[in-house]
Amino acid sequence: NAGVMQNPRHLVRRRGQEARLRCSPMKGHSHVYWYRQLPEEGLKFMVYLQKENIIDESGMPKERFSAEFPKEGPSILRIQQVVRGDSAAYFCASSPRLADIETQYFGPGTRLLVL
Amino acid sequence: ILNVEQSPQSLHVQEGDSTNFTCSFPSSNFYALHWYRWETAKSPEALFVMTLNGDEKKKGRISATLNTKEGYSYLYIKGSQPEDSATYLCAAGGGSNYKLTFGKGTLLTVNP
Numbered sequence: 001n002a003g004v005m006q007n008p009r010h011l012v013r014r015r016g017q018e019a020r021l022r023c024s025p026m027k028g029h030s031h032v033y034w035y036r037q038l039p040e041e042g043l044k045f046m047v048y049l050q051k052e053n054i055i056d057e058s059g060m061p062k063e064r065f066s067a068e069f070p071k072e073g074p075s076i077l078r079i080q081q082v083v084r085g086d087s088a089a090y091f092c093a094s095s096p097r098l099a100d101i102e103t104q105y106f107g108p109g110t111r112l113l114v115l
Numbered sequence: 116i117l118n119v120e121q122s123p124q125s126l127h128v129q130e131g132d133s134t135n136f137t138c139s140f141p142s143s144n145f146y147a148l149h150w151y152r153w154e155t156a157k158s159p160e161a162l163f164v165m166t167l168n169g170d171e172k173k174k175g176r177i178s179a180t181l182n183t184k185e186g187y188s189y190l191y192i193k194g195s196q197p198e199d200s201a202t203y204l205c206a207a208g209g210g211s212n213y214k215l216t217f218g219k220g221t222l223l224t225v226n227p
Contacts, residue, residue, distance in 0.1 A: 003158060033213060042119065042217035043206070056214065091159075095213075102212060103149070106159040 004107035025094030121218035138205030
């Protein structure tokens with residue numbers, strides 16, 4: 001069973017460009033979570049999605065960031081008009097269902113560098 | 116907003132040594148405590164999830180305990196091996212079972 005896949009693993013963008021980060025959850029998992037790790041910081045929750053629904057986006061910046069998890073295909077985290085402060089590692093995790101105790105299985109992350 | 120602290124930030128031990136490190140979190144509104152093992156350039160690997168005060172979990176030479184009343188968890192590694200070298204992350208869920216707050220990790224280096 002393949003783990004959580006993220007691509008690209010590394011992404012370089014110039015200020016003002018768009019960044020699209022993809023996450024394919026583990027097979028059978030319908031819950032996806034995105035986290036961001038800024039330099040010298042711990043991972044911070046951004047957004048929780050189920051298929052076709054955003055459940056909680058309380059950790060996501062209000063401007064320029066959006067996330068989706070369509071019925072078919074991977075979850076996408078989209079950052080428009082990137083700025084240098086967006087440089088970070090973005091991690092996706094998935095779980096099979098929202099139970100009382102649920103392990104989140106993480107992907108290897110996408111390292112975004114904004115020049 | 117939870118504040119999760121891990122100590123020490125880094126640790127060097129010799130092969131065969133036993134070691135432990137700490138994760139502290141606010142005891143109010145606690146939901147669950149997760150431990151992950153993370154090697155550079157790989158995915159964080161889930162080790163344990165604990166919810167009850169006094170919980171103890173074990174996986175091979177690694178074990179963890181949880182004290183929700185005082186807000187801390189210990190991770191123990193018995194007889195450290197070089198392959199145990201990694202960053203160990205703890206994450207607390209407060210008020211929900213999905214929104215995890217991570218500490219900055221403890222970087223363990225085991226010298227052969």
